[in-house]
Amino acid sequence: MARACASSSLIPAVNKLGTMPLLLGASEELKATYLPPVARGDALFAYGLSEREAGSDTASMKCRATRAGDDWVLNGQKSWITNAGAAEYYTVLAVTDPDGRRGANVTAFVVERNDEGFTFGAPERKLGIKGSPTRELRFDDVRIPEDRMVGREGEGLKLALQTLDHTRVTIGAQAVGIAQGALDHALDYVRERKQFGKRIGDFQGLQFMLADMGMKLEAARIMVYVAAAKSERSDPDLSFFGAAAKCFASDVAMQVTTDAVQLLGGCGYTRDFPLERMMRDAKITQIYEGTNQIQRLVMARALLAR
Incomplete structure (x- = not known):
C-alpha cells in the first residue's frame, strides 16, 4: 500500500x-x-x-x-x-x-x-x-x-515497548514500500526523458544512482522480511532486528526518495509528479515509533546484553 x-x-x-x-x-x-x-x-x-x-x-x-x-x-x-x-x-x-x-x-x-x-x-x-x-x-x-x-x-510501559518491537517492523515495511514506489517512478522517467540525443537512463552517472537505489532497497526489504519472521515467532532477538529493520529501511527510504526527486530534475520538485510527496512522506518513517537515534540505542543495548 x-x-x-x-x-x-x-x-x-x-x-x-x-x-x-x-x-x-x-x-x-x-x-x-x-x-x-x-x-x-x-x-x-x-x-x-x-x-x-x-x-x-x-x-x-x-x-x-x-x-x-x-x-x-x-x-x-x-x-x-x-x-x-x-x-x-x-x-x-x-x-x-x-x-x-x-x-x-x-x-x-x-x-x-x-x-x-x-x-x-x-x-x-x-x-x-x-x-x-x-x-x-x-x-x-x-x-x-x-x-x-x-x-x-504497572506493566503498561513494558507492554508498550514489547508492542513497539513488533510494530517497528511494520514501519520498516512502509519505508520499503515508499522507496519502491519512488524507484518505480524514477525508472519510468529516465527511460523516457531524453537529453543530448539519448535517454537520460543511458548516462552512466544516473545508472550508478539507480544501482545504489536498487541495492539499498533490496537490502532493506530482506532485513524487513527477516524481522517480520522473528516478530511472528516472537524470537528473543526481535528487539534488535525490529529496531534494525525500521532504522535501516527508513534511512534507505529517505535516500531513495531524495535521489528519485533528483533524477526527475525540475519535474521532481513539482506536484505534477508524486516524488516530492514520497520524499516528504519518507521523512516521518525516520521519526515515529522511535527516532532512528533511539533505534540505534535499542540495537546497541541488545548487542551489549548478549
Missing part, C-alpha cells in the same frame, strides 16, 4: 499498533470485546503513548489515571496520535502510581471515542502523510471501568 500511498498504509499499520498491546497482554474478555470489530473492518484502533514532553523519554509521561472505586479517572494529553478522531478505540498509557518506580508505574487502558471528557486537538499541519489524521488526545476526568485495563497494573 505504501508503494502507492503512505497515508493509506497507515490505516492497517496503526490498527496493528493499537491492537498489539491487547494481543500481547489483555484478558480474553477484553480481546473478545475489542478485536472482532477491528477484524470485521467496523472500527479503527489508535495508540496513545507520546506526549508533548515525553517523546523518546516515554517514562516521563504526565498523563495520570487515578483509582476511583472500581473505575479509573484519566487526566492529561497525548501528542502526535495517528488516526485520532477517526478511530473508535484507543490504547492509552498513563501513570497509575506517581510515587512508584519510574517505568514500572504505568498502566495501559482502552478508551472509547465516545467516553465523556475525551476530546481531540486540532489536526496537525504536517510535512507529509497529509492524508492521515494526526491530533492530540485530551482527557478531562475520563472515567474508565476497571475491566478496560490492558494487562496488569
Whole structure:
C-alpha cells in the first residue's frame, strides 16, 4: 500500500499498533470485546503513548489515571496520535502510581471515542502523510471501568515497548514500500526523458544512482522480511532486528526518495509528479515509533546484553 500511498498504509499499520498491546497482554474478555470489530473492518484502533514532553523519554509521561472505586479517572494529553478522531478505540498509557518506580508505574487502558471528557486537538499541519489524521488526545476526568485495563497494573510501559518491537517492523515495511514506489517512478522517467540525443537512463552517472537505489532497497526489504519472521515467532532477538529493520529501511527510504526527486530534475520538485510527496512522506518513517537515534540505542543495548 505504501508503494502507492503512505497515508493509506497507515490505516492497517496503526490498527496493528493499537491492537498489539491487547494481543500481547489483555484478558480474553477484553480481546473478545475489542478485536472482532477491528477484524470485521467496523472500527479503527489508535495508540496513545507520546506526549508533548515525553517523546523518546516515554517514562516521563504526565498523563495520570487515578483509582476511583472500581473505575479509573484519566487526566492529561497525548501528542502526535495517528488516526485520532477517526478511530473508535484507543490504547492509552498513563501513570497509575506517581510515587512508584519510574517505568514500572504505568498502566495501559482502552478508551472509547465516545467516553465523556475525551476530546481531540486540532489536526496537525504536517510535512507529509497529509492524508492521515494526526491530533492530540485530551482527557478531562475520563472515567474508565476497571475491566478496560490492558494487562496488569504497572506493566503498561513494558507492554508498550514489547508492542513497539513488533510494530517497528511494520514501519520498516512502509519505508520499503515508499522507496519502491519512488524507484518505480524514477525508472519510468529516465527511460523516457531524453537529453543530448539519448535517454537520460543511458548516462552512466544516473545508472550508478539507480544501482545504489536498487541495492539499498533490496537490502532493506530482506532485513524487513527477516524481522517480520522473528516478530511472528516472537524470537528473543526481535528487539534488535525490529529496531534494525525500521532504522535501516527508513534511512534507505529517505535516500531513495531524495535521489528519485533528483533524477526527475525540475519535474521532481513539482506536484505534477508524486516524488516530492514520497520524499516528504519518507521523512516521518525516520521519526515515529522511535527516532532512528533511539533505534540505534535499542540495537546497541541488545548487542551489549548478549
